[in-house]
Amino acid sequence: MVDVTRFRAAVVAAVLLLSGCSGDDEPSGAPAPSPPSPPASVTPTPSATPSPTPTPTPTPPHPVSLPALMQQPYDGGDLALGEVLETGDGYTRYAVTYGGAGLTVSGILNLPDGAGPFPVLVLAHGYIDPDVYTTGRGLRREQDYLARQGYAVLHTDYRNHAGSDDDPANEVRLRLGYTEDVVNAVLAVRNSGIPQLDGERVGLLGRSMGGGVALNTLVVQPGLVDAAVIYASVSSNTVQNFDQWTRGQPGAEDLTAEIVAAYGAPEANPAFWRDVSPVTFFDRVTEPVLIHHGTADDTCPPQWAHDTDAALRAAGKDVTLQLYEGEPHAFEAGWQLSIERTAAFFAQHLAS
Template identity: 60%
Template sequence: MDVRRTPALFLALATALAGCSSAGDDEAPAAEAPVSAPVASPTPATSASAASPAPVTSAPAAPVTPSTSPSAAAAPGATRTPRPNPVSIPALMEKEYDGRGLKLGRVLDRNSAYTRYYVTYKSGKLTISGILNVPRGRGPFPALVLAHGHIDTDIYVNGQGLRREQDYLAREGYVVLHTDYRNHASSSDDPRNEVTLRLGYTEDVVNAVLALKKSTLKSIDGERVGLLGRSMGGGVTLNTLVAQPGLVDAAVVFASVSSSTIDNFNRWTRQDGELAERILDRYGTPKQSPEFWRGVSPRTYFDRVTEPLLIHHGTSDSTCPIRWSRTTRDALERRGKDVRMYEYEGEEHAFGPDWPLSMRRTVAFFDRHLAA
């Protein structure tokens, strides 16, 4: 493989639009005991008290009722197997994915190291836009899917977020597919995405990986695929690892949100009073519906992780506190998983002086685990 490797230190001065803003999305501490069986739809308790600092003034709506298999219900004496709540990670585990149709669009840029394309692919019934950086030289090249952090969809444009990483990794000989996610740029709209806790982003990432694997482009080695997520995209990456183990060969997260969805809900979603009320009315508070909140937290299912994970986090991150990544690392280590974490003294959420070092470590990690 003819891999072009050129220095990228000049990129350290690039803009940090790749992250989730302080008005982004986040989650909170759920119980850490591993759960191997799908979590059924919870029935919220009638208590009006919430396990969070902000009081809920409206009474919860009618509880979400667990559904059962039609065949089980029809067969007398048959064991009823409750289906998982459709808004849950167990539902993502059971979902049939058909990521496909990766299409090259117009050329956005061409330089001595790679060509940058506008692309689309299918995620279920939706069409998702993104960018694809294809290195010059003889392929096929290993591929990476990049999951960006929170950027307001009103201002987001195609390929925004992780700009430095897109460039750096393509120059290091990786095909880079940066997904815009649903509701972003030219992607199809999903009006329920916010009230379903943005789990649709995880579907889009899973389907992005499958679109690469199924692509007939000779430049892509669909047998060697990794995943990188930043901030909110770090949470999407953790969801992907527990929902579809074995999908990728290795994963990296930068300055990730919490692996407990309650942390993220309390830190960001509660600031949007109307959305928070809709979510709590529908699913119940963490105290009323603890099983629901466990069911949407990747930490609950860390026993399912099979891929090595590398974590980068700055000690001065005021957006996603470093304790979240430390807790994620510790929870994975307790389950005997292959996880390593680098801490960067004084680095903030966007990463500055130590960004080149973090990228050298990232490339070495992917080179090792995506080797031919």
């Protein structure tokens, strides 16, 4: 049998021994206890390690879109003077070519008399049937007036026009190639070795269809130019342009079918049509913009100018809308006032 009395005494002694190691009852002068050894490292089991979350891959933009133009590289250059077309009142008119996107694009350059360097204006013309278009056609009044004010004026013909290379897909691509041509025209000026050109001071002027090209350029390449003037422009909402000149228009049935087959109608694929409309991206604009529009314009409704102006203002941009009472799309009696305002606007924003 177990001796209960002796067992209890052993338990009491063990308890007293343990309580003495706590330090509360440590006798005076006793050595301090050694700190405990650190615990051995514990390797977590594989199930305790969280799996890393994969970084989502950004969806690339549709290749026919303004976001795609924003991301692509540009290589405008090789601006070359060709033959002298004429000498005028204070300037010489040259045939020119420049390169970009694997294409050669033709145009004209009005160079003021003198050594320069002169600030440069790149001009984007409105729609003229490429079959009848000749180099430099479309903004002749503006080319002449602005050159006589001391600006070097580069008027791009665009691809598929005059002496430019062909791009058979441009119409189905909603003519976004023209925007590439204007971006590359500015870069060709900036990269030019022509001493009369001041590539640090460049403005942009677009009329009608070219107004839409200019708006595209401002959202695709913010800061590329110093200021922009828009004359009698098409809508900044591409759906309105599609309906005005393509969908439902006689002779445009085949093109309409190709576009709808490629991208869907605006009602079926609104996201695509938003991404080809510059108004969607007006938050990117950095340049001051001057808009001229006639109240009697029956080609590009004046409401489009009001809408573009309002959208730019809503985005906090520097925009001025000048309306001309009774002026048609081509501008007649009000043109002189408009071009004087244009010259003053560029003088303000392209000052050295």
